[in-house]
Structure formats: structure tokens, C-alpha cells
Amino acid sequence: MASITTQIFQQLVNGLSLGSIYALIALGYTMVYGIIKLINFAHGDIMMVGAYSGWFAITALHLPFLPALLFSMVSCALLGVIIERIAYKPLRNASRIAALITAIGVSLFLEYGGMLVLTAQVRTYPPVFPETMYVVGGVYFKYGDIVMLVTSVVLMSLLHFTVQYTKVGKAMRAVSFDQEAALLMGINTNNIISYTFAIGSALAAAAGVLMGVYFNTIDPLMGIIPGLKAFVAAVLGGIGIIPGAMVGGLMLGLVESIVSGLGASTWRDAVAFLILILVLIIKPSGLFGKNVREKV
Amino acid sequence: MLVLEDVNVYYGAIHALKGISFEVNQGEIVTLIGSNGAGKSTSLKTISGLLRAKSGKITFKGENLAIVAPQSIVAKGISQVPEGRRVFANMTVIENLELGAYLRKDKTEIKKTMQHVYDLFPRLLERNTQISGTLSGGEQQMLAMGRALMSQPQLLLLDEPSMGLAPILVKQIFSIIKEINASGTTILLVEQNAHMALSIANRAYVLETGKIVLSGDSKELAASEEVRKAYLGG
Ligand SMILES: Nc1ncnc2c1ncn2[C@@H]1O[C@H](COP(=O)(O)OP(=O)(O)O)[C@@H](O)[C@H]1O
Ligand SMILES: [Mg+2]
Numbered sequence: 001m002a003s004i005t006t007q008i009f010q011q012l013v014n015g016l017s018l019g020s021i022y023a024l025i026a027l028g029y030t031m032v033y034g035i036i037k038l039i040n041f042a043h044g045d046i047m048m049v050g051a052y053s054g055w056f057a058i059t060a061l062h063l064p065f066l067p068a069l070l071f072s073m074v075s076c077a078l079l080g081v082i083i084e085r086i087a088y089k090p091l092r093n094a095s096r097i098a099a100l101i102t103a104i105g106v107s108l109f110l111e112y113g114g115m116l117v118l119t120a121q122v123r124t125y126p127p128v129f130p131e132t133m134y135v136v137g138g139v140y141f142k143y144g145d146i147v148m149l150v151t152s153v154v155l156m157s158l159l160h161f162t163v164q165y166t167k168v169g170k171a172m173r174a175v176s177f178d179q180e181a182a183l184l185m186g187i188n189t190n191n192i193i194s195y196t197f198a199i200g201s202a203l204a205a206a207a208g209v210l211m212g213v214y215f216n217t218i219d220p221l222m223g224i225i226p227g228l229k230a231f232v233a234a235v236l237g238g239i240g241i242i243p244g245a246m247v248g249g250l251m252l253g254l255v256e257s258i259v260s261g262l263g264a265s266t267w268r269d270a271v272a273f274l275i276l277i278l279v280l281i282i283k284p285s286g287l288f289g290k291n292v293r294e295k296v
Numbered sequence: 297m298l299v300l301e302d303v304n305v306y307y308g309a310i311h312a313l314k315g316i317s318f319e320v321n322q323g324e325i326v327t328l329i330g331s332n333g334a335g336k337s338t339s340l341k342t343i344s345g346l347l348r349a350k351s352g353k354i355t356f357k358g359e360n361l362a363i364v365a366p367q368s369i370v371a372k373g374i375s376q377v378p379e380g381r382r383v384f385a386n387m388t389v390i391e392n393l394e395l396g397a398y399l400r401k402d403k404t405e406i407k408k409t410m411q412h413v414y415d416l417f418p419r420l421l422e423r424n425t426q427i428s429g430t431l432s433g434g435e436q437q438m439l440a441m442g443r444a445l446m447s448q449p450q451l452l453l454l455d456e457p458s459m460g461l462a463p464i465l466v467k468q469i470f471s472i473i474k475e476i477n478a479s480g481t482t483i484l485l486v487e488q489n490a491h492m493a494l495s496i497a498n499r500a501y502v503l504e505t506g507k508i509v510l511s512g513d514s515k516e517l518a519a520s521e522e523v524r525k526a527y528l529g530g
Binding site for chain 1: 344345346365366367368369370371375376378382383384385386387391394395396398399443444447
């Protein structure tokens with residue numbers, strides 16, 4: 001029998017894999033919230049579209065994993081920008097509730113539009129990775145797990161670099177902090193908001209492809225639950241704060257897999273939400289929430 | 297250089313600027329004084345394009361500003377230091393200054409301007425890697441001014457730079473404003489602190505509830521009975 005330690009490590013590996021997906025989705029939630037204070041409820045559905053674009057690229061265009069991932073990210077970046085321009089931009093000065101309801105509308109549109117175009121049929125992701133397993137000290141690493149972790153880490157590092165060190169990244173932080181002051185610098189805030197949607201949606205698309213690879217099946221409603229979990233992750237870390245979304249996502253993944261590992265998998269969602277509630281009671285602004293508003 | 301003619305600005309039903317006209321000539325320091333709520337900030341925001349006039353005309357070097365997008369007004373040579381500094385408190389001093397030069401491309405020229413800003417405000421150089429939210433009020437005012445100068449404006453709009461600062465700092469800031477003007481930047485200074493503003497300005501306009509009620513040479517205004525009573529404490 002595997003020792004307790006190896007079991008724990010095994011759950012850590014599983015948890016990090018799942019958590020990195022949550023983190024990728026949570027980043028989009030948090031970036032969009034940071035910049036226009038909108039909870040983009042359609043974000044999980046963009047991930048679904050990403051999963052389908054990846055599936056299409058692999059099965060119909062016969063692309064290998066990386067080009068398919070890029071194809072899906074670019075498609076969803078465009079989709080995100082279009083959604084923002086058509087659905088959210090006209091409501092920039094409307095009440096928050098109006099924008100929120102619109103976001104729910106966009107979400108339903110993508111879900112049921114997806115049903116209409118793609119049918120409700122569950123599709124199977126083709127195996128893109130070899131079934132190779134690596135065993136290190138009794139802990140199993142699937143080839144796919146490693147690719148997933150590496151992909152997530154690379155994307156998050158790229159995002160971090162972009163936000164911290166590039167001109168666009170600095171402009172994003174400026175717009176999210178004070179839109180009027182950003183205009184006074186000559187920053188075209190509309191363009192920066194578009195970039196934010198593009199980046200957030202591309203990360204969601206990557207998460208969608210990884211989910212397809214991880215769970216093998218995709219369907220038009222697959223974005224709902226992970227979308228909700230990623231939202232929880234974003235709030236857990238402090239909505240609007242990029243490192244918060246990363247840590248929140250990873251934490252959520254770890255908690256889920258540890259609870260499952262203890263044999264209580266039916267409880268894992270309940271535990272996730274319980275942690276959220278506890279964190280919010282103790283620290284309403286989330287784990288990384290600060291008094292000085294630091295966000296994108 | 298800058299001319300406003302019969303400008304009307306509304307916030308919904310509130311008529312904030314009621315047909316104001318004034319002008320700023322190249323090389324001048326012009327001040328717009330008035331008490332709280334008179335419409336000073338509204339005037340500057342309208343010039344910067346953050347608010348739009350319902351009617352009237354705003355021209356800068358003969359060009360109609362009403363059709364220029366707010367983010368493009370900086371490119372025309374107008375830069376504003378907003379009321380309350382509005383520095384990007386989540387970013388370092390250097391990052392704030394870099395954002396001030398957002399529309400400029402030439403890196404070596406930008407470095408030169410930054411050096412010039414550090415010469416004006418040595419304190420900013422000492423603090424250049426500090427997160428600007430942790431600066432004192434006076435330092436934040438210096439940063440907001442430095443940031444505005446990074447676009448190399450021809451016209452600098454200053455909204456109550458003395459607000460909340462100790463008298464000694466106010467003196468320092470005002471002497472730097474004079475220095476900036478002496479090196480060729482035209483200045484439109486909005487102030488509640490009429491005494492200080494009149495002491496450095498060439499000309500002044502007095503704004504009361506959205507209307508310009510007095511205007512003229514600063515020294516003459518400072519000496520006039522009406523201004524002394526209303527704004528200079530007798
Ligand atoms: N965002 C706003 N919405 C509604 N009314 C405003 C707004 N901003 C300013 N006002 C009103 O416009 C008038 C002028 O304000 P403002 O230009 O800020 O004055 P000042 O800068 O001279 O103190 C005031 O009566 C103020 O209440
Ligand atoms: Mg004001």
C-alpha cells in the first residue's frame with residue numbers, strides 16, 4: 001500500500017493540475033473586474049468556446065497541441081474583444097446591475113448558442129499526449145499533468161511580465177487604478193480595456209483546451225461550474241488582484257483534491273465554498289486584498 | 297494660445313459653467329480663483345476633454361478642442377495636474393513618470409525630460425523606486441506635477457496644487473511653478489488660495505458659481521476692494 005506521504009503528494013500533484021486551470025480562468029475574471037468593475041459571468045463560457053476551438057483545431061485542422069492551443073487563444077481573444085465592444089461598452093456608464101445582467105445574458109447566449117450550433121452532444125477530445133507516466137518516489141505524474149502545469153506556469157509568467165514591465169501592462173494598471181487620470185496621460189482607455197478582454201479571454205481559452213485534454217470530454221455547458229469555481233478563486237484571492245487569482249485558483253484545486261483524497265469527494269465543492277465564506281468573514285477583501293488598491 | 301468663448305457645461309441638470317470666456321496667452325501664468333464649487337475643476341476638465349461643453353468654443357492655438365478625444369489632447373500640448381494629485385498610488389515614482397510620457401516614443405529624449413523633472417524635484421529622485429501611495433502629500437503633488445511635465449506640455453493646467461499642504465511646502469511648490477513658467481511653459485493655475493495664486497500670476501479671473509465675475513492684472517485684483525473682502529480675508 002502506498003504510504004500516506006506518497007498519497008498526499010499524489011493529491012498535491014492532482015490539485016495543482018486542476019488548480020492551475022482554475023487559476024487561468026480566475027485571472028480573466030480578476031483582470032476584467034480590475035479594469036471595468038464588471039463580473040464577467042460569460043467568462044466560463046468563453047473557456048467553453050476555447051475548448052471547442054482547440055477541439056476543432058486538433059480534429060479538423062489536425063494541428064498538434066501547441067498550435068491548437070494558440071489557435072484557440074487567438075480565436076477567444078477576438079471573441080472577448082467583440083463581446084466587450086458590442087455588449088459591455090455601451091453600458092460603461094450604466095448602473096452596475098445593468099452590466100451584470102448583460103453579462104448573464106451573454107453567458108446564456110454562448111451556452112445556448114453553443115447548443116444550437118454544436119448540439120448538446122458530448123465531444124471527446126482526441127488524446128494529444130502520450131499515455132506516458134512518470135513515477136517519482138511512488139507519486140505518478142501523467143505526461144498531460146506536466147504539460148498542463150508547465151503551460152499554466154508559462155502563461156502566468158508571461159502575464160506577470162506583461163503587466164509589470166511592458167508599456168501596455170503599465171497602462172492596464174493605470175486604467176484600472178484611475179481611468180480619468182489615465183486619460184490625462186494620453187492613454188486610450190478603450191484600447192486598453194480591449195487588450196484586457198483579449199488577454200483574459202485567451203487565458204480562458206487555454207484553460208478550456210487544458211480541460212478538454214484533462215477530462216477528455218467537452219460540451220456546451222462545461223463552462224458553468226469551472227467558471228463559478230474560478231470566480232470563487234478570484235474572490236478568494238481578492239478580486240481585481242492578479243497574484244490573488246493565481247493563488248486562489250491553486251488553493252481551490254488543492255482543497256478539492258485533498259478533500260477527494262480523504263474519500264469525501266461529494267463534499268469537495270461544499271468545502272471550497274466554506275473556505276471562501278471563512279476567508280471573506282475574516283478578510284472581506286480576499287487573501288491579497290489591501291487598503292491601497294493594487295489591481296489590474 | 298487657449299481661448300474659451302461662452303462655454304456652458306452641465307452635470308445632468310446642474311448648470312456648472314454658465315457661459316464662461318477667458319484666454320491664456322503664450323508665456324503667461326494665468327490664475328482662475330474662486331471658492332469651493334465655483335466651477336474651477338469643471339473648467340480644467342472641460343479643457344482636457346474629460347467633460348464636454350454643451351455649447352461654446354474652446355480653441356488651442358487656433359484648433360477646436362471640442363472634437364479632440366481626451367487622450368489626444370495631451371498630444372496637442374496640454375497637460376493637467378488634477379485636483380487631489382491622482383497619482384497612480386499602486387505604482388512606483390518612476391512608473392508614474394513613465395506614464396506621463398506615454399505618448400512619446402524617443403527613449404533618450406524621455407530620459408532627458410525625466411532628468412529635468414528630477415532637477416526640479418530632487419525629492420522624486422531620492423524616492424524613485426518607492427510606491428507612490430506611500431509618499432507624503434507634498435511629494436505626491438511634486439510627482440503629479442513631474443508626471444504632467446513628462447509629456448513636455450506647452451500649456452500646464454494646475455488644479456489646486458496648494459491643497460492640503462503646509463505653508464512652507466506651498467511656497468516651495470509655487471516657486472517651482474514660477475520656474476516651470478520661466479523655462480517656457482504657459483500656465484493656467486486654479487486656486488482657492490487666492491493670495492498665493494495672485495502673487496505669482498500675470499493675470500487672474502475670478503469665478504463665482506459658474507460665472508466669471510472679475511478679471512484683470514493680478515496685482516490690481518489683489519489690491520481691489522472686492523477681491524480683498526471675498527478672497528483675501530479683508
Ligand atoms: N460629478 C459631478 N456631478 C454633479 N455635479 C458636480 C459634479 N462635479 C462637480 N459638480 C458641481 O459643479 C459645480 C462646480 O464644481 P467644481 O468645478 O468641482 O468646483 P471647484 O473646482 O471650483 O470647487 C459644483 O456645484 C459641484 O457641486
Ligand atoms: Mg475643484
